[in-house]
């Protein structure tokens with residue numbers, strides 16, 4: 001709470017907050033008694049937190065790219081918590097899960113089973129380079145914790161370098177390497193020691209002051225200051241266990257050319273491992289199976305999650321280089337459901353669906369089409385300061401003025417609720433970036449429909 005104004009503090013992070021005045025108005029407009037009852041009970045029985053409870057609405061159906069609320073309003077879901085790559089409720093996945101339940105529904109630790117082995121084999125096949133030794137968990141946050149442990153064990157060091165403004169999970173490891181005030185509040189107490197942070201690549205608002213004024217970053221001028229800072233910290237610290245980051249930032253921000261190669265070289269030079277968090281953006285979202293493939297850089301450890309369970313079951317994986325398999329006498333993960341045949345079957349079938357339906361290719365083709373449309377939209381509306389994207393990740397950076405590039409969070413929040421009223425759901429990041437994560441099954445027609453809704457909402461701000 002802001003003690004002077006008495007209004008709640010809104011931390012601008014990777015998602016919109018439920019504390020904004022527009023959210024209050026939206027909630028007041030939810031007059032369906034059934035929805036209202038569920039929202040009230042949800043608030044009564046769940047702890048409130050600023051990016052979930054109180055909730056937006058109550059849904060009764062999720063199918064393909066659509067969600068439907070209790071009163072029958074339908075929303076295209078361009079958020080989907082990044083789990084809905086193959087669309088919600090994919091019939092082939094549901095059938096596979098049902099079959100697996102009939103066949104073998106649990107595998108206690110110390111035993112293995114067909115789906116667990118098949119999944120690990122498949123992950124070794126689809127991840128880049130020699131990555132191929134897996135541990136499973138039920139969520140991305142836990143998989144990140146395992147990756148941090150594995151890096152410590154292998155290097156004998158505990159320090160990490162990660163980006164400010166990043167999110168890597170809600171546990172203490174993820175919170176410590178993450179860079180969002182929303183999670184890192186001093187009210188949660190001391191975080192892990194040695195978790196160094198550097199400003200991330202973000203060419204439109206370069207933290208080193210190198211953004212140019214004609215819409216194109218000038219890499220010659222900036223000399224990749226963002227990559228050099230990672231190098232600098234690795235050298236000065238001298239004993240960093242790992243650099244950990246998302247290859248493509250969720251905001252979204254695409255790295256400048258050569259960024260990851262430079263960081264990979266610096267890691268090699270200073271004995272640090274490179275961990276890529278591909279939890280939201282892996283498995284085809286960017287138009288390649290893993291987003292790091294765009295940059296020809298292979299990490300030592302890759303973490304996947306979210307969509308791995310096909311939007312139905314929770315499963316995440318840490319896939320490491322075989323040389324890191326050195327802790328035979330320790331326990332790194334050891335989670336109760338680590339080789340659960342049902343979640344493993346869901347993950348395996350999800351990957352097969354992504355492959356069989358050509359969803360990686362679709363993400364590349366439809367994503368390129370969408371980006372072109374967004375650039376055209378930017379030419380028509382000065383409030384859109386920047387358009388960024390890769391495959392099925394897109395962001396519209398709303399500004400108060402093209403020259404100041406001052407973030408226009410108030411407008412973004414209004415646009416968000418106008419779009420919801422018109423049947424499109426997405427989230428804002430850092431307050432002012434409309435962040436669009438359509439599922440990989442999205443067609444050009446779907447994009448046209450969604451973007452018409454967005455443009456109409458933006459036009460009201462212009």
Ligand SMILES: Cc1ncc(COP(=O)(O)O)c(C=O)c1O
Pocket residue numbers: 138139140141142144167168169170246250277279280305306316
């Ligand atoms: C980049 C990134 N890393 C880690 C996580 C944590 O994953 P989970 O919510 O499955 O624990 C998330 C979740 O949003 C994420 O976006």
